[in-house]
Amino acid sequence: MRNELVIRDLHARVGDKEILRGVNLTLTSGEVHVIMGPNGCGKSTLAHVITGRPGYVATSGSVTLNGTELLTLEPSERVREGVFLAMQHPLEVPGVRPVDMMRAAGVTGNVESQLAEQSRRIGLRTELMERFVNVDLSGGERKRAEVVQISVLQPKFALLDEIDSGLDVDALGLVARRLHEATKEWDLGILAITHFRRLLHELTPDVIHVMSHGKIVATGGPELAEQLERDGYEPFREIE
Protein backbone atom coordinates (compact mmCIF):
# COMPACT_ATOMS: atom_id res chain seq x y z
CA MET A 1 0.00 0.00 0.00
CA ARG A 2 1.26 3.47 -0.77
CA ASN A 3 1.13 5.90 2.14
CA GLU A 4 -0.09 9.42 1.73
CA LEU A 5 0.46 12.41 3.98
CA VAL A 6 -1.87 15.18 2.87
CA ILE A 7 -1.62 18.75 4.14
CA ARG A 8 -4.65 20.85 3.21
CA ASP A 9 -5.01 24.60 3.59
CA LEU A 10 -3.05 24.51 6.82
CA HIS A 11 -3.02 27.70 8.87
CA ALA A 12 -1.08 27.92 12.12
CA ARG A 13 0.05 30.40 14.69
CA VAL A 14 2.82 30.65 17.23
CA GLY A 15 1.71 32.85 20.11
CA ASP A 16 -0.69 35.30 18.50
CA LYS A 17 1.31 35.51 15.26
CA GLU A 18 -0.04 33.74 12.18
CA ILE A 19 2.89 31.92 10.60
CA LEU A 20 1.37 29.38 8.18
CA ARG A 21 -1.15 30.93 5.82
CA GLY A 22 -2.62 28.06 3.84
CA VAL A 23 -0.09 25.30 3.10
CA ASN A 24 -1.06 22.56 0.64
CA LEU A 25 1.24 19.60 0.10
CA THR A 26 0.84 15.89 -0.63
CA LEU A 27 3.62 13.43 0.17
CA THR A 28 3.61 9.87 -1.11
CA SER A 29 5.72 6.98 0.18
CA GLY A 30 9.06 6.52 -1.51
CA GLU A 31 9.18 10.13 -2.69
CA VAL A 32 11.53 12.89 -1.60
CA HIS A 33 10.07 16.37 -1.37
CA VAL A 34 12.19 19.36 -0.45
CA ILE A 35 11.14 22.70 1.01
CA MET A 36 13.41 25.66 0.54
CA GLY A 37 12.71 29.20 1.60
CA PRO A 38 14.20 32.22 3.38
CA ASN A 39 14.83 32.36 7.12
CA GLY A 40 11.67 32.82 9.12
CA CYS A 41 9.20 31.90 6.34
CA GLY A 42 7.69 29.08 8.42
CA LYS A 43 9.52 25.91 7.39
CA SER A 44 10.29 24.66 10.90
CA THR A 45 6.84 25.77 12.05
CA LEU A 46 5.29 23.52 9.41
CA ALA A 47 7.32 20.56 10.72
CA HIS A 48 6.35 21.32 14.33
CA VAL A 49 2.65 21.72 13.52
CA ILE A 50 2.58 18.38 11.68
CA THR A 51 4.22 16.59 14.62
CA GLY A 52 2.32 18.47 17.34
CA ARG A 53 4.95 20.43 19.23
CA PRO A 54 3.26 22.39 22.04
CA GLY A 55 2.91 26.08 21.23
CA TYR A 56 2.52 25.53 17.48
CA VAL A 57 -1.22 25.76 16.97
CA ALA A 58 -3.07 24.74 13.82
CA THR A 59 -5.98 27.15 13.46
CA SER A 60 -7.56 25.59 10.36
CA GLY A 61 -6.94 23.00 7.68
CA SER A 62 -5.95 19.37 8.02
CA VAL A 63 -3.01 16.98 8.02
CA THR A 64 -4.03 13.41 7.29
CA LEU A 65 -1.98 10.23 7.09
CA ASN A 66 -3.79 7.61 5.00
CA GLY A 67 -7.00 9.42 5.88
CA THR A 68 -6.40 9.69 9.65
CA GLU A 69 -6.43 13.26 10.97
CA LEU A 70 -3.17 13.88 12.83
CA LEU A 71 -3.91 17.33 14.21
CA THR A 72 -6.19 15.99 16.96
CA LEU A 73 -3.68 13.32 18.08
CA GLU A 74 -1.05 13.57 20.80
CA PRO A 75 2.54 13.96 19.50
CA SER A 76 3.40 10.40 20.62
CA GLU A 77 0.37 9.04 18.74
CA ARG A 78 1.52 10.83 15.60
CA VAL A 79 4.87 9.04 15.89
CA ARG A 80 3.04 5.73 16.22
CA GLU A 81 0.99 6.58 13.13
CA GLY A 82 4.31 6.84 11.32
CA VAL A 83 5.54 10.45 11.19
CA PHE A 84 8.97 11.27 12.60
CA LEU A 85 10.59 14.70 12.85
CA ALA A 86 14.35 15.13 12.87
CA MET A 87 14.51 18.59 14.40
CA GLN A 88 16.66 21.49 13.25
CA HIS A 89 18.03 21.66 16.81
CA PRO A 90 17.66 18.17 18.31
CA LEU A 91 16.77 18.41 22.01
CA GLU A 92 18.64 16.78 24.85
CA VAL A 93 16.49 14.33 26.76
CA PRO A 94 18.32 13.63 30.03
CA GLY A 95 17.30 10.37 31.67
CA VAL A 96 16.04 8.80 28.44
CA ARG A 97 18.20 6.55 26.29
CA PRO A 98 17.63 5.99 22.58
CA VAL A 99 16.59 2.41 23.32
CA ASP A 100 13.83 3.64 25.67
CA MET A 101 12.67 6.15 23.10
CA MET A 102 12.50 3.49 20.38
CA ARG A 103 10.60 1.05 22.62
CA ALA A 104 8.14 3.78 23.62
CA ALA A 105 7.58 4.41 19.92
CA GLY A 106 6.72 0.74 19.41
CA VAL A 107 9.99 -0.83 18.21
CA THR A 108 10.30 -4.43 19.39
CA GLY A 109 13.03 -7.08 19.41
CA ASN A 110 16.69 -6.44 20.16
CA VAL A 111 16.58 -2.65 19.93
CA GLU A 112 20.17 -2.21 21.19
CA SER A 113 21.62 -4.28 18.38
CA GLN A 114 19.45 -2.50 15.81
CA LEU A 115 20.72 0.87 17.08
CA ALA A 116 24.32 -0.37 16.93
CA GLU A 117 23.94 -1.76 13.42
CA GLN A 118 22.32 1.38 12.07
CA SER A 119 24.98 3.55 13.77
CA ARG A 120 27.71 1.60 12.03
CA ARG A 121 26.01 2.12 8.68
CA ILE A 122 26.42 5.89 8.94
CA GLY A 123 29.75 5.91 10.72
CA LEU A 124 28.51 6.94 14.15
CA ARG A 125 30.34 5.49 17.15
CA THR A 126 27.98 2.91 18.59
CA GLU A 127 28.66 3.87 22.22
CA LEU A 128 26.97 7.22 21.60
CA MET A 129 23.68 5.31 21.50
CA GLU A 130 24.24 4.30 25.14
CA ARG A 131 24.17 7.90 26.37
CA PHE A 132 21.00 9.79 27.15
CA VAL A 133 19.36 11.09 23.97
CA ASN A 134 21.57 13.86 22.51
CA VAL A 135 23.29 14.57 25.85
CA ASP A 136 27.01 15.33 25.31
CA LEU A 137 26.71 14.81 21.56
CA SER A 138 28.12 17.33 19.10
CA GLY A 139 25.81 19.04 16.62
CA GLY A 140 26.81 16.69 13.82
CA GLU A 141 26.53 13.60 16.04
CA ARG A 142 23.00 14.63 16.99
CA LYS A 143 22.03 14.86 13.34
CA ARG A 144 23.44 11.42 12.68
CA ALA A 145 21.76 10.04 15.80
CA GLU A 146 18.43 11.24 14.39
CA VAL A 147 19.10 9.26 11.22
CA VAL A 148 19.90 6.19 13.31
CA GLN A 149 16.54 6.58 15.06
CA ILE A 150 14.77 6.89 11.71
CA SER A 151 16.52 3.72 10.49
CA VAL A 152 15.42 1.73 13.54
CA LEU A 153 11.93 3.17 13.79
CA GLN A 154 11.23 2.98 10.05
CA PRO A 155 8.45 5.57 10.02
CA LYS A 156 6.21 6.03 6.99
CA PHE A 157 7.32 9.65 6.66
CA ALA A 158 10.36 11.52 7.93
CA LEU A 159 10.45 15.28 8.19
CA LEU A 160 14.09 16.39 8.08
CA ASP A 161 14.60 19.93 9.30
CA GLU A 162 18.04 21.03 8.11
CA ILE A 163 19.48 17.57 8.70
CA ASP A 164 22.55 18.80 6.80
CA SER A 165 23.43 21.61 9.21
CA GLY A 166 26.47 20.80 11.32
CA LEU A 167 27.51 17.78 9.24
CA ASP A 168 30.90 17.63 7.59
CA VAL A 169 31.02 16.71 3.90
CA ASP A 170 31.70 13.01 4.52
CA ALA A 171 28.96 12.68 7.14
CA LEU A 172 26.57 14.51 4.86
CA GLY A 173 27.24 12.02 2.08
CA LEU A 174 26.65 9.04 4.40
CA VAL A 175 23.45 10.52 5.82
CA ALA A 176 22.02 11.48 2.44
CA ARG A 177 22.84 8.06 0.96
CA ARG A 178 21.31 6.26 3.94
CA LEU A 179 18.11 8.28 3.64
CA HIS A 180 17.97 7.68 -0.10
CA GLU A 181 18.32 3.93 0.55
CA ALA A 182 15.46 4.15 3.05
CA THR A 183 13.14 5.38 0.29
CA LYS A 184 13.77 2.04 -1.43
CA GLU A 185 14.23 -0.20 1.64
CA TRP A 186 10.88 0.46 3.32
CA ASP A 187 9.42 3.07 0.97
CA LEU A 188 10.12 5.96 3.36
CA GLY A 189 8.57 9.25 2.25
CA ILE A 190 10.74 12.29 2.98
CA LEU A 191 10.05 15.98 3.43
CA ALA A 192 13.45 17.64 3.69
CA ILE A 193 13.93 21.26 4.65
CA THR A 194 17.27 22.59 3.49
CA HIS A 195 19.13 25.59 2.15
CA PHE A 196 21.83 23.61 0.45
CA ARG A 197 21.89 21.75 -2.79
CA ARG A 198 24.69 19.58 -1.51
CA LEU A 199 22.20 17.42 0.43
CA LEU A 200 20.17 16.99 -2.73
CA HIS A 201 23.00 15.42 -4.77
CA GLU A 202 22.62 12.12 -2.97
CA LEU A 203 19.07 12.44 -1.73
CA THR A 204 17.80 12.93 -5.30
CA PRO A 205 14.55 14.83 -4.72
CA ASP A 206 11.43 14.28 -6.80
CA VAL A 207 9.79 17.62 -6.02
CA ILE A 208 11.07 21.00 -4.78
CA HIS A 209 8.76 23.48 -3.08
CA VAL A 210 9.56 27.11 -2.37
CA MET A 211 8.03 28.59 0.75
CA SER A 212 7.57 32.29 1.31
CA HIS A 213 5.74 34.01 4.12
CA GLY A 214 3.86 30.91 5.29
CA LYS A 215 2.79 29.55 1.91
CA ILE A 216 4.15 27.32 -0.84
CA VAL A 217 4.67 29.78 -3.70
CA ALA A 218 6.34 27.52 -6.28
CA THR A 219 6.65 23.79 -6.93
CA GLY A 220 8.87 22.12 -9.51
CA GLY A 221 11.52 19.54 -10.26
CA PRO A 222 15.17 19.46 -9.16
CA GLU A 223 15.97 22.31 -11.56
CA LEU A 224 14.14 24.62 -9.16
CA ALA A 225 16.92 24.11 -6.58
CA GLU A 226 19.49 25.17 -9.17
CA GLN A 227 17.48 28.27 -9.99
CA LEU A 228 17.28 29.13 -6.26
CA GLU A 229 21.01 28.75 -5.86
CA ARG A 230 21.58 31.04 -8.84
CA ASP A 231 18.93 33.72 -8.26
CA GLY A 232 18.13 33.50 -4.54
CA TYR A 233 14.64 33.67 -3.05
CA GLU A 234 13.88 37.22 -4.15
CA PRO A 235 12.12 36.27 -7.44
CA PHE A 236 9.75 34.07 -5.43
CA ARG A 237 8.80 36.69 -2.89
CA GLU A 238 5.08 36.78 -2.73
CA ILE A 239 3.42 39.86 -4.14
CA GLU A 240 0.65 40.92 -1.79
Ligand SMILES: Nc1ncnc2c1ncn2[C@@H]1O[C@H](COP(=O)(O)OP(=O)(O)O)[C@@H](O)[C@H]1O
Ligand atom coordinates in the same frame (compact mmCIF):
# COMPACT_ATOMS: atom_id res chain seq x y z
N1 LIG B 1 8.62 29.21 19.54
C1 LIG B 1 8.50 30.37 18.89
N2 LIG B 1 8.22 31.52 19.57
C2 LIG B 1 8.07 32.68 18.92
N3 LIG B 1 8.17 32.83 17.59
C3 LIG B 1 8.44 31.74 16.87
C4 LIG B 1 8.62 30.46 17.47
N4 LIG B 1 8.88 29.56 16.52
C5 LIG B 1 8.85 30.25 15.35
N5 LIG B 1 8.59 31.56 15.57
C6 LIG B 1 8.50 32.62 14.55
O1 LIG B 1 7.80 32.10 13.44
C7 LIG B 1 8.39 32.55 12.24
C8 LIG B 1 8.76 31.33 11.41
O2 LIG B 1 9.80 30.63 12.06
P1 LIG B 1 10.37 29.24 11.54
O3 LIG B 1 9.23 28.37 11.21
O4 LIG B 1 11.34 28.76 12.54
O5 LIG B 1 11.11 29.70 10.19
P2 LIG B 1 12.13 28.92 9.25
O6 LIG B 1 12.29 27.55 9.78
O7 LIG B 1 11.52 28.98 7.89
O8 LIG B 1 13.41 29.71 9.29
C9 LIG B 1 9.56 33.43 12.62
O9 LIG B 1 9.12 34.77 12.59
C10 LIG B 1 9.87 33.00 14.03
O10 LIG B 1 10.44 34.03 14.75
Ligand SMILES: [Mg+2]
Ligand atom coordinates in the same frame (compact mmCIF):
# COMPACT_ATOMS: atom_id res chain seq x y z
MG1 LIG C 1 13.88 26.51 10.55
